[in-house]
Amino acid sequence: MASKKPQARTNCSVCPLRKNEAFRDFNRGELQFIEGFKTGELTVDKGAVILVEGSHSPHLFTVLSGVAFRYKILEDGRRQILNFALPGDLIGLQGTVIGEMEHSVEALTPMSLCLFERSRLESLFREHPGLAFDLTWIAAREERILDEHLLSIGRRSALERAAYLLAFLYRKFDATDAFANGKPIFPITQQLLSDTLGLSIVHTNKTLRKLADRSLIRWKEKGCEIIDPDGLAAIANWDWETEIDRPFI
Amino acid sequence: MASKKPQARTNCSVCPLRKNEAFRDFNRGELQFIEGFKTGELTVDKGAVILVEGSHSPHLFTVLSGVAFRYKILEDGRRQILNFALPGDLIGLQGTVIGEMEHSVEALTPMSLCLFERSRLESLFREHPGLAFDLTWIAAREERILDEHLLSIGRRSALERAAYLLAFLYRKFDATDAFANGKPIFPITQQLLSDTLGLSIVHTNKTLRKLADRSLIRWKEKGCEIIDPDGLAAIANWDWETEIDRPFI
DNA sequence: CGCCGTATTGACAATCCTCAAGTAAGGTGG
DNA sequence: CCACCTTACTTGAGGATTGTCAATACGGCG
Secondary structure, eight states: OOSOOOSSOOOGGGOGGGGSTTBOOOOHHHHHHHHHHEEEEEEEOTTOEEEOTTOOOOEEEEEEESOEEEEEEOTTSOEEEEEEEOTTOEESGGGGTTSSOSSEEEESSOEEEEEEEGGGHHHHHHHOHHHHHHHHHHHHHHHHHHHHHHHHHHHSOHHHHHHHHHHHHHHHHHHTTOOTTSSSEEOOOHHHHHHHHTSOHHHHHHHHHHHHHTTSEEEETTEEEESOHHHHHHHHTOOOOOOOSBOOO | OOSOOOSSOOOGGGOGGGGSTTBOOOOHHHHHHHHHHEEEEEEEOTTOEEEOTTOOOOEEEEEEESOEEEEEEOTTSOEEEEEEEOTTOEESGGGGTTSSOSSEEEESSOEEEEEEEGGGHHHHHHHOHHHHHHHHHHHHHHHHHHHHHHHHHHHSOHHHHHHHHHHHHHHHHHHTTOOTTSSSEEOOOHHHHHHHHTSOHHHHHHHHHHHHHTTSEEEETTEEEESOHHHHHHHHTOOOOOOOSBOOO
16 A cells, blocks of 8 residues: 555645745645645646536546636627636636536646645534645735736736736736746746736737847747736736745645 | 624614525524624715725725715726625625725715724635535626626627716615615716716716617706616616625625 | 738727817816 | 805817737747
């Protein structure tokens, strides 16, 4: 029983996220509970749709590795990307309100995710108030991020908006070591950036060019390299607070 | 001790919100806890700033009566209104993340609010998992609303955006009987609408005129009367689900 | 090799913003 | 009661930003 692990399942006790200084660790009781709470692991390819708008998913997920994005679409196809999910981020909590998802989630890279049963949330709240508080904390944090995005899309110019988004993504990737090879490059297309910024793809391209001309970023074969994150944040007038010891489930 | 109530404090046992069918009721134990959790009541005039961006408030609030709005501002004064708070809505939960508020809240009308101590949240989570779940539910619901707002500002045209916002506000006001005199008129200025829509005030005015020309709304002395909420929702292509029995604290 | 997805660029059009001026209603002080 | 504020709403004109269309380039992949 010692080193036998036929399944692809990562045991929570050796969860790599726990070692990351960005996250707070569990105590023994919580760890034990989480191990039981986790009912499986999902591995998907890039492009896979993990949750669909309008569906009733019985699951919650935590990203173990890889990157996903949440989005909503209007009937005629216009799409708005709401946020990105990186290792440690929880997916699907919004569905607990009516049960029906009001946004979709798609994998931007190959991913693995921890699987939880929504129906067992109740026992989490009953038995582990600390973890329950963490859940609320996580939801409140997402709210703050959405607030900032709203400010950005509503009131910042295209250039400021792009600068904010790239600085935001840089911080997010950097905090969880999500940069694949150590270099600050994220694997994103201009189509995705434009759907996040609420801009057309052409105008996004021209805006990115301006940022590149100022040596703030560099566009690579497939992705965007961040050269000067502080410069980007300065353009957007965005205060950049480093997060440490944030909870995750 | 029977009918002696020298203070302006509304006792939770006679809280008018509990009678509203939009909200779910508490059980006896929860009611008792909430009565202790509530440490005061705040009454403010229109225009009062209840929470300020950058401050560390030790309080949470639930709106008892009146209307408020949450907003963020950029250094040069550009303002984005994020959402509105009506009776039953919780204010300040986002501040539990870092303690520091990242948005401000201002009273749109005279208001009264229940006052809670943030420091006592822990006991709520420990003693009343049901209420803790409600808190998470409330946060998740706010997320969904922000998601929809993001879609709106990012991807809808000015006309669609205005139609969505007015339909959204209509539903929100209607659900909690917040229309002062029974008529579907809310007391808002075009300046506030434009800061919610992410538009200039001039363009907001012209957009509202188009909606008025189509007999969907009527602009009154100080406020906006909604004539055809379904027509507004149709323009915005917005699905309109009625909420009942939602929790509040 | 040709096809597809992605990025790039220019020309032009639509949307939205800014400036400016004017109207209307309410409040205040003489 | 009226002159004089202030605030909010309107409207037109012109300009800046952003979107659409179209054509091209480039690399990956079957």
